[in-house]
Amino acid sequence: MTIDYQHPEEAFLRNIDIHELLPQQEPFVMVSRLVHFDDVRTICEMDINADNIFVEDGHLNASGMIENIAQTCAARIGYVNKYILKKAVQIGFIGAIRNLEVIGLPAVGQQIKTTVDVIEEVFGMTLATAVIKQGDCTLMTTEMKIAVKEQ
Numbered sequence: 001m002t003i004d005y006q007h008p009e010e011a012f013l014r015n016i017d018i019h020e021l022l023p024q025q026e027p028f029v030m031v032s033r034l035v036h037f038d039d040v041r042t043i044c045e046m047d048i049n050a051d052n053i054f055v056e057d058g059h060l061n062a063s064g065m066i067e068n069i070a071q072t073c074a075a076r077i078g079y080v081n082k083y084i085l086k087k088a089v090q091i092g093f094i095g096a097i098r099n100l101e102v103i104g105l106p107a108v109g110q111q112i113k114t115t116v117d118v119i120e121e122v123f124g125m126t127l128a129t130a131v132i133k134q135g136d137c138t139l140m141t142t143e144m145k146i147a148v149k150e151q
Contacts, residue, residue, distance in 0.1 A: 005083040021078030023091045030068040034075050042076035042116045050108045059105040065140050069130040070094050072114045073146045095145035104139045124148045
């Protein structure tokens with residue numbers, strides 16, 4: 001079987017150990033798995049566990065959700081580096097957050113799906129829109145700039 005790394009199948013992506021794509025390590029990993037990758041869109045899922053450092057009163061707080069978006073961007077960059085460019089994982093930083101809307105917080109035991117759409121990538125900066133959903137319910141929307149530290 002041949003794998004098209006530019007347009008991989010979901011089954012292939014789900015089998016990737018997310019830790020291989022991220023500079024973050026436990027207990028600060030805020031994505032559970034990569035489920036979609038293409039030229040513009042990246043989608044990650046996250047299982048909300050009670051021992052998560054951003055869980056308060058049985059819900060993932062807004063800071064944890066923002067970090068989830070940033071790590072979905074990091075998973076995208078990690079995938080490109082590892083599978084397409086054959087480079088090491090790079091460290092990224094949140095450069096800016098705009099138009100943040102928190103609609104709801106996911107509860108422990110739930111799963112969220114985060115979709116990041118790249119608007120522009122230039123000079124180590126990625127501008128993206130993001131939506132976090134639980135099922136059909138939108139929980140958060142925002143625009144985020146991520147800066148990547150060159151090796």
